[in-house]
Amino acid sequence: MLPWKRALRPLAALLLAAAVAVVPTATATADAATAPSSGWNDYSCKPSAAHPRPVVLVHGTLGNSVDNWLALAPYLENRGYCVFSLDYGQLPGVPLFYGLGPIATSAEQLQTFVDKVLAATGVAKADIVGHSQGGMMPRYYLKFLGGAAKVNALVGIAPDNHGTTLDGLANLLPYFPGAADLLSKATPGLADQVAGSEFITKLNAGGDTVPGVHYTVIATKYDEVATPYRSQFLSGSDVHNVLLQDLCGLDLSEHMLIGLTDRIAFHEVANALDPAHATATTCASVFS
Numbered sequence: 001m002l003p004w005k006r007a008l009r010p011l012a013a014l015l016l017a018a019a020v021a022v023v024p025t026a027t028a029t030a031d032a033a034t035a036p037s038s039g040w041n042d043y044s045c046k047p048s049a050a051h052p053r054p055v056v057l058v059h060g061t062l063g064n065s066v067d068n069w070l071a072l073a074p075y076l077e078n079r080g081y082c083v084f085s086l087d088y089g090q091l092p093g094v095p096l097f098y099g100l101g102p103i104a105t106s107a108e109q110l111q112t113f114v115d116k117v118l119a120a121t122g123v124a125k126a127d128i129v130g131h132s133q134g135g136m137m138p139r140y141y142l143k144f145l146g147g148a149a150k151v152n153a154l155v156g157i158a159p160d161n162h163g164t165t166l167d168g169l170a171n172l173l174p175y176f177p178g179a180a181d182l183l184s185k186a187t188p189g190l191a192d193q194v195a196g197s198e199f200i201t202k203l204n205a206g207g208d209t210v211p212g213v214h215y216t217v218i219a220t221k222y223d224e225v226a227t228p229y230r231s232q233f234l235s236g237s238d239v240h241n242v243l244l245q246d247l248c249g250l251d252l253s254e255h256m257l258i259g260l261t262d263r264i265a266f267h268e269v270a271n272a273l274d275p276a277h278a279t280a281t282t283c284a285s286v287f288s
Contacts, residue, residue, distance in 0.1 A: 040073045041065075043120040045082035053152055054121045055273065056114055057085040060132030060158075060259065061099040061189060068131055068259065075266050076129075081273070082121060086113040088137075089189050099133050100189040103199055106133075107140040114141075114150055125152045127273055131259030132226060133193060135159025135217070140203055142210050153214040155272045157259045160226040161217070161234055162204060163195030195231070209236030216272035218258070218265050220244045225255035242268055248283035263288065 047054055055076055059068035065085040077083050088109040089101035099106065114126055128138045128151055135156025141147035142154065192199035209215055215234055221243060223229040233241040244251050244258060244265060253262045267285035271278035279288075 040069075040077050040083045041085060042082075043117075045121065047082050047121055047123055048080055051079070051081045051274065053123060054082040054084055054117050054126050056110075056117055056126050056128045057083065058088070058110060058128060058130035058134030058138055059085065059099060060130075060134045061089075061193070062097045063131070063134070064096055064098050068134070071261050071263075072129070072259070072266055072269070075263070076270070076273075079270060084113075084117050086110065088113075089133075091187070100187045102188040103133070103137050103192040104140060104144075106137050106189065107145055110138060110141050111145045111147060114147065118150060125150055127151070127153045127155070129155040129157070129269055129273075130159065131157045132159060132255065133189065136161050136193075136203075139208075142213055143203070148210045148212050151213055153216065153272060155216045155218070155269050156232070157218050157265060157269070158220065158223055158226050158255050159217060159232055160193050161208065162231040163197060163200040164193055164226045164231070165195050166225065166227060207236065208234040209239060211238075213238070214272070214275075215239045216242065216268075218242045218244060218268050220251070220253050220255070220258045220265075222252055222254045223258075240272065244268075247281045248285070250283050 045054070057065075057069050057073060059065060065087045069085050073083050073085065086109070087098045089099040089103070089106040091100045094100065114128075117126055118124065130136070130138055135154075136159040138147065138151070138154055139161070142151060191197060194200070215236060215238060217233050217239070219226075219229050219232045219242065221229050223232070226232050244253065244262070247268065248264050251262065251264050253265065258265050263286045264281060264283065267279075267281045267288050271281060
């Protein structure tokens with residue numbers, strides 16, 4: 001990269017970030033006319049003909065059903081979706097920070113929650129959007145707990161689908177006797193996500209996907225948590241893998257921001273939920 005281009009990239013990223021910061025307020029009024037009569041975690045919300053399925057949001061490790069979705073939930077709600085989110089994977093005595101329990105157990109909690117949402121909304125299938133572990137864990141539900149019959153689409157934002165090396169740090173565990181066992185006992189949800197773990201091996205054995213579900217993965221090359229970032233991508237006949245920087249080279253979002261505030265990623269989520277009305281995702285999508 002030429003020196004002047006290297007110097008301009010932070011400036012471009014700063015301008016893009018500023019746009020992201022002001023757009024939610026600017027678009028709130030414009031979106032109000034299309035907002036559903038009920039919204040986020042409101043069990044009286046009934047899906048519309050335009051958006052006939054509820055959207056279940058699944059937070060990431062150390063996240064929760066509120067903090068992870070302060071931007072994306074209203075973004076979808078303002079577009080006419082019935083939006084729901086759950087807490088899962090709580091450890092005894094650990095409040096606010098979830099996603100730390102065994103992932104197979106967390107998938108059972110998701111199963112129960114989806115059933116609750118479907119019963120309340122009166123529809124046969126939901127769409128799932130998850131960030132980080134929340135984009136990967138639902139695959140266990142789809143594959144082993146009958147979720148494929150109840151889910152139309154799974155959209156993973158920075159999901160650690162094939163485990164993570166945590167930028168190489170996880171590769172050091174064998175050099176510290178007892179460290180892996182301690183991790184498994186104290187925070188099994190973290191241990192399950194290490195590349196090569198028993199859970200990850202079982203999850204991906206026999207193929208990444210199951211028939212009948214539409215899969216989308218949205219990744220950023222600046223991800224420092226779910227690494228290497230290309231390990232997030234899935235293989236299968238009904239998979240759409242997206243690299244954020246292929247849509248907008250100015251987008252410098254890393255693992256957290258892509259799920260918390262990135263409206264370019266959110267635009268791609270909206271496309272995945274309603275592919276019949278998808279529009280091109282570009283840097284200008286921060287204004288959509």
